[in-house]
Amino acid sequence: MDVSPLSAPNEPSLSRDLQNQLCRLVARVAQTLMQHGAETKLIEETSIRLGTCLGLEQVDMAITANAIVITGRVSGRCVTTTRRVYDRGLNMQMVCEVQRLTIMAEKHLLDAAQVEQRLNNLVPLKYPRWVIVVMVGLSCASFAAQFGGSLPVCLNTFVASSCAMAFRQSMGKRHHSPMVNFCLTAFVATMIAGVATTFHLGRHPEIAQAASVLLLIPGFPLINAVSDLVKGHINMGIARWFFASLLTLSAAVGVSFAMWLGHLWGLW
């Protein structure tokens, strides 16, 4: 029989200790969701649902671009805790799993101790590096095909964007700033794709340059930004929108540097 105090979640009034532990658990859930790229409404909703179904009377949270503050209230007694959030990279599998834990807790399939234990055991899914490299290469090649590029152009795009993706992953592994990473990756992609322009491979070789930098679309920050804005989290929306714009700007800097160098060397 489990004798941990967390195993009795539905007592009418919680001990101070239990309230602290629940608040910590809710803060961790919110932190995990935010670190892996969930939108603000999902973070808020999931944490509040988890806290209230485990026995807190009211859960309130303030979310800023890189920290969250959570208050859990039980009969007039408040516990407030703050967590700093570091970006761990997008991972939708983690978001799915955390939300599933919340739903299971809500249906009384898990108590707080079990939620905590499962949360500890979550391991972020990582696809093998080369699979992502090949898939992103293929994606950019299909963009090139959509833009009307011929087969040599698509092949060139595939090579350029695969190399750029491999470069981006190794930069990410060394924990470089995303701005630096995007700038240098765009540079690599444009330089390699520029070879097509030099040798006039296929019709419209300039399509390769446009398509091969598309692996840098900041899709998640942009879409999260707009959905935060329209769902009332204006400050988070602005922060995300600005971050996405900065990333795009860094990529543009990389592209423009590569263009200049190409002109200088007479490549295109």
Next chain:
Amino acid sequence: MTLLMLFIKQAILAAIPAVGFAMLFHVPAKYLKFCAILGAFGYVCRSALLQLQLQMPIEWASLVAAMLIGLIAVYWSRKHLIPRPVMTVAAVIPMVPGSFAFKTILSLLALYNHGFDNQLLAEVLENGLKTLFILGALSFGLAVPSIIIYRNRPIV
């Protein structure tokens, strides 16, 4: 018949980037097929709206396609208990106006390098506005089900 072939080709060419980007976002393997289907469906839907006699402007067509993706994703997300962005974000990636954005940046650079020119400024503004409007339509379209239908309750 040629139109059908075109749509099939576009569906395949849209499904590949949807899956590729879904893997970049680490979507679990069993949900990748939803990303592929929604990506292909959205793209074909948009190009049908653009081509068949409707002549809808590309922003509005993107909005409709993104709304449809969002609505279908509501069904799947309730069925499999997963948040909607897991499927929807990767699915709109094929519709992101990458070439317009690239043209904007190129003409902006040319504007800076070769000095002011009305033709270049027009290109910057036209392509830039198109990029912005399409992006806005896509991301707003995805949010429509939770703004209009599921107003104060969670979808999953």
